[in-house]
Amino acid sequence: MQNPCGYGLGQAWKIHSVPGPARLENIAFPGQCADIYNWGRSSLVMLWDCGSQPNQYWLFN
Numbered sequence: 603m604q605n606p607c608g609y610g611l612g613q614a615w616k617i618h619s620v621p622g623p624a625r626l627e628n629i630a631f632p633g634q635c636a637d638i639y640n641w642g643r644s645s646l647v648m649l650w651d652c653g654s655q656p657n658q659y660w661l662f663n
Contacts, residue, residue, distance in 0.1 A: 614628070614629040614630065615627060615628055615629065615636060616629055
């Protein structure tokens with residue numbers, strides 16, 4: 603899955619294959635996972651390391 607911002611190349615993601623909730627892992631930066639808090643019931647998108655430690659947060663208005 604690609605998610606380009608503007609005219610950039612974007613980032614490629616894959617499903618992180620471990621037991622537990624599904625996460626999207628960054629292909630270019632293994633170990634970084636994206637998650638949408640409550641899977642769309644909130645406006646918070648989180649970037650984690652795949653060990654569930656918060657890394658970055660994006661808020662959408």
